[in-house]
Amino acid sequence: MPSDSLTVHTICQGLDLPDWVLDFRDCAGDKVIFGPGRLAELGLEVSLLEGTHALLVTDPGIANAGLADKAFDSLRQHGIACSTFAEVRENPTTEDVERCAAFAEAEGINVIIGLGGGSSLDTAKGCNFLLTNGGRMQDYWGIGKATHRMLPFIAVPTTAGTGSECQSFALISDAKTHAKMACGDPKCAAATTILDPELTITMPHSVxxxxxxxxxxxxLESAVCTKRNDVSLAYSYAAWRLLDSGFPIVTESGSDLEARSAMQIGAAFAGVAIENSMIGIxxxxxxxxxxxxxxxxxxxxxxxxxxxxxxxxxxPTAGATYRLFSSHIPLADRVREHLRLCGMDQSLRELGVERSQIPLLAAEAAKQWTAQFNPIPVDAAALEKVYQAAW
Ligand SMILES: [Fe+2]
Structure with missing residues (x-):
């Protein structure tokens, strides 16, 4: 397919998805635009949000790969000033967010852009909480704790994974306790999400x-957890179909723009599914x-x-959903095929996990927020069995 004919509709052709899914109706953010090269519209989107001075939040790898330069060009063309924070780290902590917010405060920005993987988008969202509502990130752990309006936020993902671009949550780790805090508020969701599949072409194979x-x-987890519903299930299903067909192609040939598009839209749909449901064990x-x-x-x-x-x-419900998603072979085996394609079909033993540590891991897993939404209720003993099977 020529790149200018790649749209959400053409990528999803044949999947028989309702228009409201294709339109991202249930995305946490306001507007999602998709297409190769559409990063060039960043400056226009900032103008539409009445931004004049942008904070660009990204990581050193993205900055060095030249992707940030394309963003700068577009901003410059629309006369928008830009201050760049290119120090995002994996699994951002409260300290990372505080440094980003201190930088932004001194620069006097009025719109925030997150360019990168989930860590960049989460750091940008976290920064928005502190800049507009003050206090510490810990104050926003939970849902809806912010009282003041936030700055407009534009999400530009460069990976096809977290789905953070379609969610109203920032995942930030407490620098002292290492607790992973989900800080959710509808006000921190992206005003605009730009899905440009060309940005995902340069991802290393392992990423x-x-x-x-x-x-x-x-x-797959949002499809069966106890918070599933008809709306979330439609996005889970759409996401699975796109990811299931796109994954074998992108792991074989990273430059296939059509498959990259399927992965990027699929990951975003999965993000919408989580926003309207949950994940699991x-x-x-x-x-x-x-x-x-x-x-x-x-x-x-x-x-x-x-x-x-x-x-x-x-x-019964989870089993039926699994069969709906994969009718020819058991779903677990289909997932194993995907893992095998990229050498990820490993056991916990091969990954260096000691069997003696399984009870400790299971006790910690049982305390995770996500564990309470599994279709079959689980405690530490049940999770120990799952770890043993994976060992
Ligand atoms: Fe995840």
């Missing part, structure tokens, strides 16, 4: 694999693996996911 599997987990089990063994999020979620599906399939 494509890890973020892609994470997005797949978002689609693949994520509950993954967080302790990241905390204790430094296993990257997408890999940790990926190694748990087939075992979580097998654990949940005795629940």
């Amino acid at each position: 494509t694999a890890h973020t892609g599997i994470d997005a797949i987990a978002h689609a 693949a994520h509950s089990c993954a967080n302790p693996l990241t905390a204790h063994y430094n296993i990257v999020h997408g890999l940790a979620v990926g190694v748990m996911l087939p075992h979580v599906i097998e654990f949940n399939q005795s629940d």
